[in-house]
Amino acid sequence: MEKLEDAIKKWLTANRTTGTLFLQRLVQERSIRGEESKAQAIIIEKLRQIGLQLDIWEIGSKELTSHPIFSSDRKEFRGNPNVVGIWKGAGNGRSMILNGHIDVVPEGDLDEWENDPYSGTIRDGKLYGRGATDMKGGTVSLLLAIEAIKNCGIKLKGDVIFQSVIEEESGGAGTLAAVLRGYKADGAIIPEPTNMKLFPKQQGSMWFRIKVKGRSAHGGTRYEGVSAIEKMIFLIKELQKLEMSRNLKVNDPLYEETPIPIPINIGKFYSGQWPSSVPDVAVIEGRMGVAPNETMENAEKEMEACLAKLAKKDLWFAENPPVIEWFGGRWQPGSLDTSHTLIQSVSRSFQKIKGTEPVIEASPWGTDGGILSSTGQTPVVVFGPGVTEAAHDINEYIVLDDVFEAAEVIALTLLDWCGVENKGGENHRRN
Amino acid sequence: MEKLEDAIKKWLTANRTTGTLFLQRLVQERSIRGEESKAQAIIIEKLRQIGLQLDIWEIGSKELTSHPIFSSDRKEFRGNPNVVGIWKGAGNGRSMILNGHIDVVPEGDLDEWENDPYSGTIRDGKLYGRGATDMKGGTVSLLLAIEAIKNCGIKLKGDVIFQSVIEEESGGAGTLAAVLRGYKADGAIIPEPTNMKLFPKQQGSMWFRIKVKGRSAHGGTRYEGVSAIEKMIFLIKELQKLEMSRNLKVNDPLYEETPIPIPINIGKFYSGQWPSSVPDVAVIEGRMGVAPNETMENAEKEMEACLAKLAKKDLWFAENPPVIEWFGGRWQPGSLDTSHTLIQSVSRSFQKIKGTEPVIEASPWGTDGGILSSTGQTPVVVFGPGVTEAAHDINEYIVLDDVFEAAEVIALTLLDWCGVENKGGENHRRN
Incomplete structure (x- = not known):
């Protein structure tokens, strides 16, 4: 297993520039509510490149809008789809949902921004822009984790279901739509900006x-x-x-x-x-x-x-x-016991990368985790790069080191959670 | 003089319905800032009918906009003119400006209005609508006063200058434009809603x-x-x-x-x-x-x-x-001594009609009187029908009796102030 973990670390180090530029490109697309399509197109392109099975759909079905916890004042969902990328496992492993939202909140007072909110400026190891922290940085961590595993030639046993949803900032209709489409799993990670803490409880x-x-x-x-x-x-x-x-x-x-x-x-x-x-x-x-x-x-x-x-x-x-x-x-509240195997799995991966126990706290904000755990019956942990202070703020930024560290923690968690097929095998060559 | 005064009272009584319908028509035109032209057209029609000499112009000259007390954030004045109607006197009398503004403030919460803000509904002796009190009611008092005098065949010695200006609610650019065009006089009455009190001082x-x-x-x-x-x-x-x-x-x-x-x-x-x-x-x-x-x-x-x-x-x-x-x-502050002849003249007329001394107070709001008195060097008294409580409020209204009583007070003041040519003569027949 250490060999695989080393391979992942190496791949992430080798692909740091590519990953950073991808995040920059994603931040540069202004995906405020109702204008998510271009950022989603970038995600779709990446998923194709990784080789995941795509599921792209426009939400807004009668089943969704009449659901008791559906809440949105949005009249029109057409043109701005939900995007899911599925990596089917070999079987006999635990499945994992990796969920990020693509919508960002408005910019606030433009005069207060040092750079354009969609510049994606990189300075002193930070990438700036609306959505950098909340939560395109986290979404990129998810994609890097999958890419790293796949490119190291590892085959997982359990399914990995990556989701890039709309409407999180307005009540979670995107994730609810994904749940109603049938996406449930044995566990889920939502990389909202927890500053690398683990949040098993959802406000x-x-x-x-x-x-x-x-x-x-x-x-x-x-x-x-x-x-x-x-x-x-x-x-x-x-x-x-x-x-x-x-x-x-x-x-x-x-x-x-x-x-x-x-x-x-x-x-x-x-x-x-x-x-x-x-x-x-x-x-x-x-x-x-x-x-x-x-x-x-x-x-x-x-x-x-x-x-x-x-x-x-x-x-x-x-x-x-x-x-x-x-x-x-x-946003529905949610609560997972701190002794749950999912928390243990992420904690172990964290310990391996950071050398310390993770901080475990309750989430100070609502996330799509409430819907995933209540309606989706999926145990959820919120864990991601970026600090809450930066979310929704002017001059929003994310520390790039954290994006890559989070990617590594998530990749290791996937190995542990989903299980690896042919662990000792020769098929870990890069391709 | 009593004969003339009686004739005026009779004319106003006889023309009560016509005057009321005219006010209703004026209130029905929504003359909020930037949309004053249709209400001004009604004024112009009336001035033509009375037979005054018209002066209609679009304000916004360089002289105006560079004047030290000019204050407006309005970019475009075209299409919504100032309107002045001049009744030249026979000579050797004091001149009088009669100034009213045609602009009204926005309606506020439409749901709170019992009737449409521009319905001009008449109920229990009151006429309802945005601008009824502030100050189309007062403007109609001015026009009725002139009409009554003229229709009684009376010829005044001093000039009467009626002004229907724009922009009062936004800082008085309309009245400033009139002053800069040369309109000054020995006295001025502004029939803002003082509830028939006399305001010699302008806040x-x-x-x-x-x-x-x-x-x-x-x-x-x-x-x-x-x-x-x-x-x-x-x-x-x-x-x-x-x-x-x-x-x-x-x-x-x-x-x-x-x-x-x-x-x-x-x-x-x-x-x-x-x-x-x-x-x-x-x-x-x-x-x-x-x-x-x-x-x-x-x-x-x-x-x-x-x-x-x-x-x-x-x-x-x-x-x-x-x-x-x-x-x-x-709005410039202004102050006229309470012993000024203009205050005395209006007070005497008031006493004749109402049988009591008028209440003299200081204005609780700014009016165009500040500009007229400071820049225009014209002594100003603010006196008019309507209560301040109704101005800018939902369900704005004016008591119709007050409109006609104010008209009578103003008409008698004009006789006294401007002086009457051939006072005892035979030319007071109605025509």
Whole structure:
């Protein structure tokens, strides 16, 4: 086995430039929601080159959109397919899903970026660009792992199912579609940016939109109106208290190092049409974290109860209750026992490469792992290169060393998990 | 003189339906910024019908846009003219400008309107619609006053200059253009909605835009970012304190009944692009009131000093100072002594119609009166039908009785101010 592992290390070292340029090319394609097709085309080209069996399809079937956990406000999925590449094993091995999402979040304030968000600039061992960390870097680790094994002439026993899905950032319709198409396995790795930690538990999360009324008036006599902005600020303070009380209840040791295990994030705030008018409507949109052992329904109820209590704290809210809508993204929570064989397998591979035990924590964000584990009945570990701080941030970047190290850990895990056919054989020559 | 006044009252009573339908038609034209032409066409038609000398021109000359108090972010003025109708007097009388603006503010939340904002619905003596109060009702009072006098066969000594201007809601470029075209007079009435009070003092005001930076991050680890929304909320609290300290300094007795003489209104708040991201930029837009005896520059300085002090209160602001921009609308403050003959003249007319002394207060908002008095050297009183509460609000309305009473007060003021040729004569027959 050590011979195989050495061969993989050598192949990854030898192919570092090619792999880096491939990641750069992938980052250079702006695959924000609804514009994923060109980046997917690059993936498809690579899968053909590796020689995997392709399954490319446009999601959006009735079965998908009527599924109880389907959640998306996207009207049109055509033209931006899900992509799966299958490497059938020789048999009698455990199967593994390797899942990455191709969609990236918007760029934020363009003026803040040092380089164009899609430059793919490489500097001091880092590759910059929207999606570098979340999660094209991780996806490239997956592809490098498969490529390395295949190019070392190794044949696995279990199936490897690589998935490049859309819609992760908006609630996971892409992965749900893959599950409904029949893709399940004995284990799954999702290389979201865990900074090489192992996350056996998935924080769930869901989007909300809260609308608050005011009463408009001329700004010069603003005391004759009621500012929806001021009322919304009042409401936000209450959400901050709710966040605090919910997090005080989290006692899972895996969250020990996490400042706010299940945050309530306000991502958008918009109100008003005219500087000289008192705004009559304010809207916020945000994301509520759901603990791995909590139901989505329970989290919803807590938020709704918090809003209902506003009526007692402010007369205006008694007469004008805020309206909440659970829209768009919903990521199911998920939980795998830390003693599961999948965690052990990845941990062993990690130990071999890094020489230390991996850090095992709970995921601070929702991933497609929730859907894969709940609906797909597939044990999931989230493990990948890149730091969470960089995800969704300006000047997003990934450390290239981590991409290749993650690829090596994943490759070794595949050898261990899926099993190797003719382990001692002569067929490990490079081809 | 009483005979003339009686004749005017009779004419206004007899023409109540026609006048009301004219106001309805004017309200039904949606004359928001950039779309004023159709409402102006209705005004032009009416001026032709009354028989005034027309002056119609598109504003935007170099002289205007390079003027020190010109303030507008509008790029295109073509197609939406200023309209002036001149009624030359017989001579030896005082001239009067009658100024109304044709532009209306946006509708706000359409769902909140009981009827379409441009329905012009009449119910229980009120006419509903965006602009009914601010200030098409007042403009119709002006036109009715002129029509009544002219139709009673009265010839005035002084000139009457009726103006229907654009851009009042965005900083007064329309009235500034009229001043620069040479329109000045011995007095001016602006029938903004004062609820039939007399406002000899103009609150000035100006728009501001404040941009605050945050640092984006994934919402699931929001503690790794800095929310621009939270920082903006902190900043707004400081603006509220500034508003309070500024208003404590206002000791003009005309502001005695005004809860907040010079408010700081936050009219817009926008931040963020994605529910699951920590927003990296937040922007507010608002309107800062300027006391009648204060300079715009002083008010600007106080706001800028308030923002500069944020650096001492919050380390983030020390490194990321908020950026303020004084954009768009600027309304000069103005002040006329309450003993001025113009105030006396309107007060006497008011007393005749209403049987009581008028309430004299300071204007809680900026009007074009600031430009007319400062740049145009024209004494201005703001007096008109409609209540401020309704202006810029949903379900904006005007009490029709007030429109006709204001018309009568203005007509009597014109007789008194401009003087009547052949006062006792036989030419007062209706024609």
